[in-house]
Amino acid sequence: MTAIESVESFRSRARAWLAGNMPRLADAAPPSTEGDEDEQRWRRARELQKKLYAGGFAGICFPEEYGGLGLTPAHQQVFNEESDGYELPVVLNIPSFSICAATLLDMGSEEQKRERIGAAIRGEEVMCQLLSEPSGGSDLAGVITRAERDGDNWILNGAKCWSSSAYAADWGLCLARTNWDVPKHQGLTMFLVPTKAPGVKMNRVRMSDGSAEFCEEFFDDVVLPASAVVGEVDDGWSVASRQLFHERNSMGGGSPYISGGRYAPATRQMTPLDIARATDRAGDPRVREMIGRFLAMEKVSEQTVGRVSRAMATGALPPTAASILRLLHAESNEMAADIAVKIAGSGAATGAGADQGIGGQAGLRFLVRQGGSLGGGSTEMARNVISERVLGMPRELALDRDVPFKQVKRGR
Ligand SMILES: Cc1cc2nc3c(=O)[nH]c(=O)nc-3n(C[C@H](O)[C@H](O)[C@H](O)COP(=O)(O)OP(=O)(O)OC[C@H]3O[C@@H](n4cnc5c(N)ncnc54)[C@H](O)[C@@H]3O)c2cc1C
Numbered sequence: 001m002t003a004i005e006s007v008e009s010f011r012s013r014a015r016a017w018l019a020g021n022m023p024r025l026a027d028a029a030p031p032s033t034e035g036d037e038d039e040q041r042w043r044r045a046r047e048l049q050k051k052l053y054a055g056g057f058a059g060i061c062f063p064e065e066y067g068g069l070g071l072t073p074a075h076q077q078v079f080n081e082e083s084d085g086y087e088l089p090v091v092l093n094i095p096s097f098s099i100c101a102a103t104l105l106d107m108g109s110e111e112q113k114r115e116r117i118g119a120a121i122r123g124e125e126v127m128c129q130l131l132s133e134p135s136g137g138s139d140l141a142g143v144i145t146r147a148e149r150d151g152d153n154w155i156l157n158g159a160k161c162w163s164s165s166a167y168a169a170d171w172g173l174c175l176a177r178t179n180w181d182v183p184k185h186q187g188l189t190m191f192l193v194p195t196k197a198p199g200v201k202m203n204r205v206r207m208s209d210g211s212a213e214f215c216e217e218f219f220d221d222v223v224l225p226a227s228a229v230v231g232e233v234d235d236g237w238s239v240a241s242r243q244l245f246h247e248r249n250s251m252g253g254g255s256p257y258i259s260g261g262r263y264a265p266a267t268r269q270m271t272p273l274d275i276a277r278a279t280d281r282a283g284d285p286r287v288r289e290m291i292g293r294f295l296a297m298e299k300v301s302e303q304t305v306g307r308v309s310r311a312m313a314t315g316a317l318p319p320t321a322a323s324i325l326r327l328l329h330a331e332s333n334e335m336a337a338d339i340a341v342k343i344a345g346s347g348a349a350t351g352a353g354a355d356q357g358i359g360g361q362a363g364l365r366f367l368v369r370q371g372g373s374l375g376g377g378s379t380e381m382a383r384n385v386i387s388e389r390v391l392g393m394p395r396e397l398a399l400d401r402d403v404p405f406k407q408v409k410r411g412r
Contacts, residue, residue, distance in 0.1 A: 004071060011078040017055050022048070022086040038212065042126070042168040045089035049123030052089070052259075059097075059121035061256040062105065067118035073256035080260055088260035089123070095164060096120055098250035098257040100127035100173050103243040104192075107231045112192060116171060128169035129243070130160040130193065130217060135411070137162065137374075138381050140175065140240060141184045142400070144410070145219065147176040147191060154178075154229075156191065156199075156222040164375070166215035167204050169195050173243060174219075179234050180406040187405055188236035190243075191228045198222070209367045244377065245319040251376040252325020253301070254309040272339040278358040281343055290339045297332045304328055320389035327382040333372035341366045 005013075052058040053067075060076045062068025069075070101117045108116070119125035133143055145158025156176060166172060172193045179187030195202065199222035205214040231239040249255045272294045276282040282291075308324050311317035340362040341348045347359020348366065373379035387393040400408040 005075075007072075007074045007078055010071065010075050011082060014057060014079050014082045017057060018083055018086050021051060021055055022083070022088065025085055025087050028087045038168070041091060042165075045091045046123045046126070048087065048089040049092055049121075051123075053122050058123070058259075059117075060259060062101065062117060062121060066105065066113050067121040076256050076259065080258075083260045086260070090259075090261050091165070091168075092120070092126060093258045093260075094250050095129050095247070096127045096169070097259070098255040099129060099243060099246045100171075102246040102255065102257050103173060103239065104230065106242050106246075107190075107239045108192075109227070109230075111227060112230065116192065119170075125170040126165075126168055128163050128166040128172045128195070129247075130163050130166070130172040130174035131240070131243075132160060132162045134159055134161050134216075138378055140244070140377075141188065141237060142405075142408075142410075143175050143177060143188065145174070145176045146180075147178050147189060147224070149178075150223075152226050154191065154224040154226070156193065156219045156224055159216065159218050161205075161214075161216040163215045163217060165213050166195060166217065167202060171195065172217075173230065173239075175236050175240050177405065178236075181404050182234070183402050184400055184405045184408065185237045187234055188240065189233050190230040190236040190239035191224055192230055193219075193222065193224065193228065197224075207368060209364045211368075242319075245322050247376040248322035248326035248382070249309075249312075251372075252308075252322060252327075252329045253305045254312075254322065254325050272336060272343055275340050275343045275358050275362055279344060279347065287343055290342060294336055294339050297335055301328050301332050318389065320385050323377075323382040323385040324390070326376055327379060327386065330373035330379045330382070334369050337362075337366050337369035 049058060056069070057079065059066075059068030060071050060079055061073060062070070064070040097120060101120050104112050104116055116125065116127065120127060131137065131140060131143070133145060135144060136142070143158075145156070145160065147154040147156045149155075156174070158176065160172075160174065163172065172195055174191045174193045175188055176191060177187055178189040181187070193200070195217075199220045201218040201220065203216050204212040205216060206212045207214065230236075246255065246257075250258060272291050273282070276284075276287050276291060281287045305325055305328075308317060308321050312319060312321055344359040344362040347357065348363035350359075377385075384396060388395050
């Protein structure tokens with residue numbers, strides 16, 4: 001076995017390679033006015049990922065046999081530090097790498113790992129999550145999208161919604177019901193679904209901030225081969241649980257599969273401190289107090305992410321503790337959005353959008369502030385998981401827990 005490169009040697013190589021090969025954010029060309037701006041962003045991300053792969057800096061924590069570098073979270077951390085200020089394909093981080101590829105790595109077949117993870121690392125493919133349904137996302141084990149056997153194949157029918165960036169994806173991890181005669185957690189199967197397969201209809205959903213990242217999908221007799229099953233038939237809940245772990249870990253900032261930061265730079269720059277400086281209010285004692293609260297929260301988040309991630313890695317805390325990170329992320333995100341609007345004042349209300357200066361950006365962000373406490377499972381569900389699965393408090397009453405799913409009463 002060859003010894004792995006030291007973290008400091010990796011840092012020096014990454015620094016030199018980034019300087020010679022990746023574009024600086026400050027020099028990034030504005031999106032062309034021709035064609036769909038979102039599609040350009042995703043095309044650009046794939047190009048940048050191909051560059052990272054060619055340079056030997058893609059898939060840092062994924063195993064070598066699946067196209068990664070097989071290095072440690074410490075190597076990923078120094079790469080993240082060195083890549084600050086460069087244009088990187090950060091839209092690929094969540095959900096493609098840190099949730100979908102990570103779940104396949106833990107639960108997928110050899111073929112799925114080799115083909116899908118490899119293609120994602122090479123910048124050829126993107127993955128998305130097809131979990132939530134129009135009937136509700138919190139009760140994930142209650143999904144009613146169905147897959148029925150047809151010889152060696154499966155036939156998928158149903159609908160999913162709120163799928164982030166599914167329009168840009170090639171594959172989706174889709175949870176479907178395959179057995180209605182057993183209690184709800186026992187009759188589910190996870191499938192890898194090609195998003196462009198015959199019978200898949202996808203619409204993009206426009207949000208109040210103008211973005212159209214969410215999609216809804218309708219499956220109408222979509223034929224899937226047996227090799228589309230991830231994990232075991234009727235054991236999709238194990239796969240979904242692992243996927244939820246990776247999602248909460250990613251949202252909370254603890255995933256080692258995130259390269260170069262979680263967010264696009266425009267979002268990252270929107271700190272209350274930036275807004276105070278830009279609006280010339282950094283000297284106002286009330287504003288300073290709010291910034292102090294924000295900075296304290298940032299410190300607490302940083303330390304908690306480190307502490308909980310380490311504890312989960314050593315087994316001192318169960319994987320469900322990722323909900324602590326997920327909850328903290330939602331709370332700090334909401335706090336930052338609220339403080340930003342308070343500091344920006346009337347500029348946040350009257351600025352019409354990102355092109356209306358920093359006040360308008362604070363206003364836009366406020367419109368979707370609630371997203372952080374819904375994506376990756378709601379804040380209420382995170383609190384339930386922490387109390388029941390981490391602290392060992394009594395479980396919530398569930399009348400449908402041991403009942404065959406076909407007998408469970410559902411809304412019309
Ligand atoms: C930014 C973002 C990205 C997302 N990306 C994806 C994605 O890529 N793929 C995907 O499949 N989904 C995605 N979602 C959907 C997300 O998973 C759901 O919004 C979430 O699970 C909640 O489901 P729901 O919106 O249907 O609300 P519901 O399940 O209808 O819940 C409504 C409200 O009731 C509360 N509630 C429900 N049950 C309980 C309970 N037992 N105890 C206490 N309170 C409860 C909830 O907390 C919530 O406030 C995304 C959502 C957001 C905001």
